[in-house]
Amino acid sequence: MKAVERGIISDYDLKKPGTRTVYYLMVLTVLVMVCTMLYPMLVIFFNGVKLNTEVNSFPPTFWPNEWHFENYHNAWNYIKLPLFARNTLFIFAGNMVMTVLVVGFAAFSLSRMDVPYKKFIQYFFLLTLFIPPTTYIIPNFVNLRDLGLMNTFWALWLPAGANAFFLLLLKTFFDGINMEMFESGRIDGASEPRLYFQIAFPLSVPIFATLAIFVFASAWNDWYWPSLILSSDKRYPLATAIYKYVINVRRLDLNLRFAILTMITFPPVLVFLVFQKYIVRGLNMGGVKG
Amino acid sequence: MSQSTAVPIRQSDPMPKRAPGKWKKHAWGYLFLLPAVVIFFTFLWLPIGKGIVFSFYHIDFVKGDTFVGWDNYERILKDPEVVVSVKNTLYYMMLGLLIGFWVPILFAIAISEMRRLQGFARIAAYLPYVVPLVVLYGLWRWLYDPVGPINAVITKIGLEPVLFMTDKAWSMISIVIMETWQSFGSALLIYIAAVSSVPRDWYEAAEIDGAGVWQRIRNITLPSIKNQIVLLLLLQLIATSQNFQTQYAMLDGGPNNTTLTYALVVIRYAFTRQDYGSASALGVLMFLVLSLLAIIQYRMSNRKEA
Numbered sequence: 248m249k250a251v252e253r254g255i256i257s258d259y260d261l262k263k264p265g266t267r268t269v270y271y272l273m274v275l276t277v278l279v280m281v282c283t284m285l286y287p288m289l290v291i292f293f294n295g296v297k298l299n300t301e302v303n304s305f306p307p308t309f310w311p312n313e314w315h316f317e318n319y320h321n322a323w324n325y326i327k328l329p330l331f332a333r334n335t336l337f338i339f340a341g342n343m344v345m346t347v348l349v350v351g352f353a354a355f356s357l358s359r360m361d362v363p364y365k366k367f368i369q370y371f372f373l374l375t376l377f378i379p380p381t382t383y384i385i386p387n388f389v390n391l392r393d394l395g396l397m398n399t400f401w402a403l404w405l406p407a408g409a410n411a412f413f414l415l416l417l418k419t420f421f422d423g424i425n426m427e428m429f430e431s432g433r434i435d436g437a438s439e440p441r442l443y444f445q446i447a448f449p450l451s452v453p454i455f456a457t458l459a460i461f462v463f464a465s466a467w468n469d470w471y472w473p474s475l476i477l478s479s480d481k482r483y484p485l486a487t488a489i490y491k492y493v494i495n496v497r498r499l500d501l502n503l504r505f506a507i508l509t510m511i512t513f514p515p516v517l518v519f520l521v522f523q524k525y526i527v528r529g530l531n532m533g534g535v536k537g
Numbered sequence: 538m539s540q541s542t543a544v545p546i547r548q549s550d551p552m553p554k555r556a557p558g559k560w561k562k563h564a565w566g567y568l569f570l571l572p573a574v575v576i577f578f579t580f581l582w583l584p585i586g587k588g589i590v591f592s593f594y595h596i597d598f599v600k601g602d603t604f605v606g607w608d609n610y611e612r613i614l615k616d617p618e619v620v621v622s623v624k625n626t627l628y629y630m631m632l633g634l635l636i637g638f639w640v641p642i643l644f645a646i647a648i649s650e651m652r653r654l655q656g657f658a659r660i661a662a663y664l665p666y667v668v669p670l671v672v673l674y675g676l677w678r679w680l681y682d683p684v685g686p687i688n689a690v691i692t693k694i695g696l697e698p699v700l701f702m703t704d705k706a707w708s709m710i711s712i713v714i715m716e717t718w719q720s721f722g723s724a725l726l727i728y729i730a731a732v733s734s735v736p737r738d739w740y741e742a743a744e745i746d747g748a749g750v751w752q753r754i755r756n757i758t759l760p761s762i763k764n765q766i767v768l769l770l771l772l773q774l775i776a777t778s779q780n781f782q783t784q785y786a787m788l789d790g791g792p793n794n795t796t797l798t799y800a801l802v803v804i805r806y807a808f809t810r811q812d813y814g815s816a817s818a819l820g821v822l823m824f825l826v827l828s829l830l831a832i833i834q835y836r837m838s839n840r841k842e843a
Binding site for chain 2: 253259276280281287302307352355356361362363368371375378379382384405408411439467468471475485486490501504505511512516519523527
């Protein structure tokens with residue numbers, strides 16, 4: 248008999264009525280879980296096209312009675328989404344450049360170059376992982392103030408280069424690249440920056456893509472920290488602006504609120520659904536952080 | 538010896554360390570490290586060091602800082618809010634384990650057993666993780682509303698409506714449920730990867746030996762993913778001990794300080810009372826306590842192995 252694809256439960260077990268019932272109960276539980284995951288997502292969308300009175304009615308309706316797509320028009324006029332989205336992309340791009348140049352260079356040096364006192368330098372970077380964020384959030388704020396970086400993108404960009412977790416991921420990945428590639432490059436007279444940009448970087452696109460997901464997720468999600476260091480509409484990222492002008496205001500109608508939330512929810516969700524195969528693979532490569 | 542030919546080649550070191558002319562190589566290595574060293578120093582080590590200094594000062598952006606000795610520490614240790622927040626944080630960490638920690642393990646095993654729709658279930662579970670946090674705040678405020686959909690279901694089956702946000706007994710539980718819903722998908726992916734890397738033959742062998750499904754899970758699956766469980770347990774405890782954003786955004790620490798976590802007190806000291814010195818002292822205190830716990834844990838695990 249040829250080996251069959253099986254899990255913990257075998258086909259033989261499934262023929263027993265007791266196990267069979269347990270299996271179906273289990274599948275049912277998973278399906279209930281799936282529904283509780285999808286229901287709130289659909290609620291965001293459906294509430295965004297209802298009349299405000301319908302959103303506030305009790306008991307709440309799921310399917311809209313009437314479809315009011317003009318909500319989107321009103322929502323669009325309420326908040327300058329393109330401006331805030333541009334700021335978010337600015338922050339993402341800057342953070343990514345810092346990751347590739349600062350963190351990437353350091354990881355490459357630690358992994359593939361001959362540097363005396365390497366151990367010591369490595370501890371200098373990695374020990375920061377043991378300091379709890381609560382300890383340095385306030386001094387960090389005061390420090391950025393002292394440096395005169397308040398209300399500039401630099402206050403977000405520069406600290407993005409101080410990420411020991413990314414450094415560790417990159418170094419581990421570079422460690423896996425065949426050393427002979429660099430040796431032959433050196434013999435051919437390539438300079439170290441060329442080795443980084445023309446050999447290490449192209450070979451490490453998968454790990455940089457993973458980091459790009461992390462960097463993007465934090466640029467898209469972080470609302471609290473930017474709200475502390477930035478103080479003008481011209482610079483707020485999307486998340487901060489939404490928190491300030493949509494979540495934390497009482498006067499805004501609920502249906503408009505949900506229309507705005509729909510507009511900022513579905514772009515990342517669609518990107519995720521389209522690229523989910525690659526994204527999940529990348530997240531697995533990034534190990535545990537998610 | 539068959540390998541004797543290799544010996545003379547090994548003896549001559551092809552690249553003597555620090556040979557003249559090689560300095561360029563080290564220079565490049567340090568040059569590559571320089572930006573990271575400067576940035577790690579300026580934006581991590583400098584603030585960490587400043588935090589310790591600030592904790593002994595009264596910080597005033599206008600008049601300048603004044604040294605106050607242990608005053609800040611005395612103030613925070615006498616503050617009843619700090620005591621409450623420590624209790625709340627421990628309660629929050631415990632709820633996170635009771636309500637949230639086992640969920641991804643359970644579903645990882647269940648989903649990897651499903652004969653079809655596996656991919657779909659996995660994607661659905663991960664989906665909320667992709668939604669921006671601020672959207673979740675808006676969404677869950679509506680879901681938890683006294684006249685929201687959850688209460689509509691509760692009243693329909695004949696129970697008293699629950700004031701998820703304003704009831705003191707419920708507020709922290711509501712926050713943990715919301716966070717579990719949002720983030721268990723990422724842990725789920727890790728567990729699924731671990732569960733599906735268990736060799737299938739082990740189950741086959743166990744079945745032939747007469748082990749039931751439950752025994753197979755307990756004796757094969759769970760021990761095989763033990764490392765992931767321990768790691769994620771540690772990460773969850775560390776993360777929950779630092780959390781404040783959800784509590785701040787949903788309830789601002791209320792009602793009656795029941796969702797006031799330690800990190801939120803730090804934030805309040807700094808940005809509500811403008812007392813950056815005491816806030817830094819709270820941060821230093823947290824670092825000391827966590828380091829102490831880490832040392833104790835390290836000692837204990839060493840003793841076990843010895």
